[in-house]
Amino acid sequence: MTTPTPTSLLGRLLNGATTLSRFAIWVAGSLTLLSALYITADVLSRKLFNAPLGGSDELSGYAFAISISWALSFATLDRANIRIDAIYQHLPARLAAFCDWLALVVLAVFIVYLTRYAAEVAGMSWNSHSTANTLLGTPLWIP
Secondary structure: OOOOOOOOHHHHHHHHHHHHHHHHHHHHHHHHHHHHHHHHHHHHHHHHHOOOOOOHHHHHHHHHHHHHHHHHHHHHHHOOOOOOHHHHOOOOHHHHHHHHHHHHHHHHHHHHHHHHHHHHHHHHHHHHOOEOOOOOOOEOOOO
């Protein structure tokens, strides 16, 4: 398989996507760390002062969802995801390339499907002013 040169359009797009995904993975890791620190502070304040900070479960859930979705871009570009390599390693290059292409097409179809329905649910939540049934009462169109 040939790799795109850095000066070609595909090479520049790939470099840009790689740079963006590396930034996203740092943000995702930072969100996970901040979430862990906030949960720790919440547990300690509840135990020591009998005064919980509140909302740690909701905020950590949002942080986890953002972290996972942003980290998956890095995993996809860097091929750092788990796959069945026992068979994949022994495939001819053309068949492996076809499997990669097919996986990307299926991923794109899934993303379009998911985005369509997520936008529909967000629109319904916006129109009905729905909020989470939690302490923070987060508007449901946000997450």
